[in-house]
Amino acid sequence: MNLPTGFITELESVLGKTDTQKYLSLFDDQPYRGISINRLKTMPEKLLPLLSFKTEKSLFYSDGYYITSEADGIGNSVLHHAGAYYVQEPSAGSAAALLEIEKGDHVLDLCAAPGGKSSQIASLLGNTGLLWSNEVVRNRANILLSNFERMGISRGVVSCCRPEILCDRLSGYFDKVLVDAPCSGEGMFRKDHQAVSEWSREHVIACANRQLSILMSAAKCVREGGILVYSTCTFSPEENEETAGKFLEACPEFEALAITDNFGRKTKYENSVRITPLEKGEGHFAARFRKRGNSERSGNKTVSRQKFNKDTEKIITEFLDDVFIKKPELVLYVSGNKLYLLPEELPPTEGLGVIRAGVLAGEILKKRIEPAHALFGAFNKESFRRSLDLGINDTRVNEFLHGMEINCEGDNGYTAVAVEGIPLGFGKCSGGRLKNKYPKGLRIP
Ligand code: SAM
Numbered sequence: 001m002n003l004p005t006g007f008i009t010e011l012e013s014v015l016g017k018t019d020t021q022k023y024l025s026l027f028d029d030q031p032y033r034g035i036s037i038n039r040l041k042t043m044p045e046k047l048l049p050l051l052s053f054k055t056e057k058s059l060f061y062s063d064g065y066y067i068t069s070e071a072d073g074i075g076n077s078v079l080h081h082a083g084a085y086y087v088q089e090p091s092a093g094s095a096a097a098l099l100e101i102e103k104g105d106h107v108l109d110l111c112a113a114p115g116g117k118s119s120q121i122a123s124l125l126g127n128t129g130l131l132w133s134n135e136v137v138r139n140r141a142n143i144l145l146s147n148f149e150r151m152g153i154s155r156g157v158v159s160c161c162r163p164e165i166l167c168d169r170l171s172g173y174f175d176k177v178l179v180d181a182p183c184s185g186e187g188m189f190r191k192d193h194q195a196v197s198e199w200s201r202e203h204v205i206a207c208a209n210r211q212l213s214i215l216m217s218a219a220k221c222v223r224e225g226g227i228l229v230y231s232t233c234t235f236s237p238e239e240n241e242e243t244a245g246k247f248l249e250a251c252p253e254f255e256a257l258a259i260t261d262n263f264g265r266k267t268k269y270e271n272s273v274r275i276t277p278l279e280k281g282e283g284h285f286a287a288r289f290r291k292r293g294n295s296e297r298s299g300n301k302t303v304s305r306q307k308f309n310k311d312t313e314k315i316i317t318e319f320l321d322d323v324f325i326k327k328p329e330l331v332l333y334v335s336g337n338k339l340y341l342l343p344e345e346l347p348p349t350e351g352l353g354v355i356r357a358g359v360l361a362g363e364i365l366k367k368r369i370e371p372a373h374a375l376f377g378a379f380n381k382e383s384f385r386r387s388l389d390l391g392i393n394d395t396r397v398n399e400f401l402h403g404m405e406i407n408c409e410g411d412n413g414y415t416a417v418a419v420e421g422i423p424l425g426f427g428k429c430s431g432g433r434l435k436n437k438y439p440k441g442l443r444i445p
């Protein structure tokens with residue numbers, strides 16, 4: 001593979017000549033692959049023995065694992081469909097870990113699609129607080145939403161909004177903010193040789209300018225005392241430590257926070273870390289800042305409850321009683337003919353390009369509610385009145401993912417379908433058969 005000489009010169013400036021040669025000698029080796037486990041759905045000790053591939057613990061994230069054997073078709077595996085894990089290059093797991101998420105935090109993932117880091121954040125929040133995930137490119141925001149639903153994130157928002165508008169309106173609202181910025185992607189080069197052809201000095205500089213501007217927008221929505229993590233998947237100093245340095249100059253209300261974690265290689269600033277294949281990751285950079293002072297986050301209002309007319313109230317109550325053993329502790333919200341379950345702490349969302357807040361529960365028809373697929377992924381199996389829990393080797397799992405009708409022991413009605421206790425979707429059970437409601441777009445062809 002011929003790499004641009006400008007890229008090699010740049011690499012020498014950060015790694016030195018010897019390590020650059022080592023990097024080049026590793027260029028055609030197998031890239032690192034990994035997964036991060038989603039604790040909203042399962043636990044490592046339960047999931048790992050069920051996987052069809054071998055794993056080793058990641059150096060960068062406590063719930064991250066290297067894939068160390070063949071894992072073809074991993075995206076079509078049932079545990080992936082069920083959101084038990086997210087396929088994530090191991091070093092990419094480092095940035096979310098640096099946010100030091102605490103239960104109850106309000107977290108913004110500003111450049112979030114396709115959603116690997118959002119998935120980690122949601123797993124760390126564990127159905128507390130709020131995760132707002134934003135993506136400025138609309139079709140990527142849709143992919144983000146579909147991953148949100150797969151991972152079962154209920155206390156979240158997905159939006160498609162320009163960072164300057166979003167962060168201005170949500171000023172001081174977040175305890176933790178992640179800017180995983182668009183970059184020249186040098187850390188992708190071993191995996192994606194095509195990306196190499198897009199490299200140029202001009203692109204690196206353009207990325208650096210854009211990154212600084214995104215960071216400066218992000219600064220506004222961090223509360224005093226809150227943490228901002230900046231990350232990229234590139235090696236370039238302009239896009240990384242120099243952008244971080246310029247940010248600190250432009251925003252003196254932030255201070256650098258040391259990174260003491262034992263991974264990667266140090267940069268010339270103690271608040272940042274670089275990971276290359278020499279440190280057993282494809283390539284990542286992360287820097288960490290804290291907004292000086294200490295204040296409560298702003299806008300801590302709870303969402304106002306709607307008043308429904310008698311008919312709507314009755315339909316909703318019957319629906320929730322039918323589907324759930326215990327009603328979810330989320331706020332009911334009707335928009336058009338859709339029923340949503342919202343996190344209580346939701347800030348005003350108007351004009352912020354929100355494409356989903358909370359969980360889509362179902363569609364209100366004349367006399368009943370047709371449940372949405374997302375509802376069954378967002379709660380544990382024990383929440384549902386009826387569930388069909390299949391073992392991983394049960395042939396019905398595969399049939400269900402293919403959209404087929406399957407045998408169903410149990411009462412008639414809407415039934416959660418789970419694999420090894422992890423809800424995957426739902427169907428309607430009638431006379432021992434389950435009519436498949438797994439969405440057509442998600443089925444295995
Ligand atoms: N955090 C994501 C994850 O873990 O899956 C990866 C994010 S990717 C590195 C950067 C994202 O920033 C892309 O989805 C890209 O579309 C988005 N982006 C592009 N231009 C942007 C801009 N001007 N402001 C904010 N985000 C932008």
